[in-house]
Amino acid sequence: MSETGTPKLSVQQVGKTFATAAAGPFRALSDIRLDIAVEEFVSLLGPSGCGKSTLLEIIAGLQFPSDGRVLMDGRPVTGPGPDRAVVFQHFALFPWRTVRANVEFPMEMAKVARAVRKTRALEHLRMVGLDGFADRHIWQLSGGMQQRVALARAMACTPEVLLMDEPFSGADAITRELLQDQLVTLHRATRKTILFVTHSVDEAIKLSDRIVVMGTRPGRIVSIFPLNEQARSHPDEVAQLRGTIWNLLRKEILPADQVETH
Ligand SMILES: Nc1ncnc2c1ncn2[C@@H]1O[C@H](COP(=O)(O)OP(=O)(O)O)[C@@H](O)[C@H]1O
Ligand SMILES: [Mg+2]
Known part of the structure; x- marks a missing residue:
């Protein structure tokens, strides 16, 4: 939050329905509510098709929501702007x-x-x-x-906000680790507000102040996990968080009857 308590970004009941010629309207996002504080690093994590890119593009002003709105510093986003840079x-x-x-x-x-x-x-x-x-x-x-x-x-x-859509997905594993390290350093040095889309659980855990787990049909927020340096430095806590997130994702990715419920 800023000193006035206003979040840097406020996603308010955002929904998105695409009109498709073949299959009729498609509900890509439903009732997304998310406040992102000044200087915060938030990851959007979820399976392909859960609407991560659509949400990021709505925040960037590259797409318009069908419902709800996005505020930046309390003012509605109506299009792209130099205050929000996008890295694809x-x-x-x-x-x-x-x-x-x-x-x-x-x-x-x-x-x-x-x-x-x-x-x-x-x-x-x-x-x-x-x-x-x-x-x-x-x-x-x-x-x-x-x-x-x-x-x-x-x-x-x-920019005041960096919006990053799977920026490291094309890199090999070693390069990816190095790029992640560099982003951490950059975030520490510049204190930009960052929204980072990924489908890697470990990447989200390594980078984020909060992990927003999304699910599909319709794309929605399933759960939000805060974390910090202290939690990251405890292998047990990291392992537990990884397990919890994976269980959530499994439920989203597999049909219900294939998921163990213990
Ligand atoms: N322009 C569009 N028209 C119709 N459907 C779309 C369009 N853009 C995205 N979708 C659909 O919306 C869903 C979410 O897409 P996307 O935001 O790209 O997901 P993600 O980035 O999480 O993989 C997908 O099912 C995708 O096929
Ligand atoms: Mg995407």
Whole structure:
């Protein structure tokens, strides 16, 4: 919460129904209620199709809810804005531009002065461990490094909120661990509010202040788990939380008759 008690983001009874030609209306999200505090790191965790991306895009202002509304700092979200940066799994860098020119691109669009763009780009490349790579071309970088460029690009616009949709899903296991570590460092340094979509239980446990578990048919919030550094440092607590979350997910993923109920 801010000093005034207003959450950074407030998702209020949000629902989304898609009109489909073949199957009629499809209820993708139902009655989503979620407040996210200033500087909080919240993960959305759930099986494919439970509406994680739809919810993130509604918060980004890229889609409109069918019901309810989203507030940022108490004001309704009506479209995309520079206060909310989105990082997707497919990071869409321009291959013909250098690393620095990629990071500068959104600032160019926002007509930020050249000297400021350069300083901010270099500063954010340093933050993601890519100083020394500013003048390289995108195709000279590994996938993990490219995702860090995308992260620097999002951060360099100085958004207040980072919305990340499975940003590390394309990375190999080792790179993914390193990207996660870097995001933790970045969050500590910048204290941005982060909403992070993942379908990895361990990733959510490693990164989050709170884990929002979602279920399907219709997409909805099933349970919310707060955690902190202290809980993370106790292997027993982590194992217990992992077990609890997996049990919930199993119930969501498997038909009811296949789930043991003990
Ligand atoms: N534009 C659309 N039209 C119809 N159905 C959609 C559309 N976008 C998403 N869906 C459906 O809504 C559900 C949620 O999608 P999505 O938010 O992408 O889920 P997730 O990111 O959790 O995998 C899925 O069943 C998906 O097929
Ligand atoms: Mg998705």
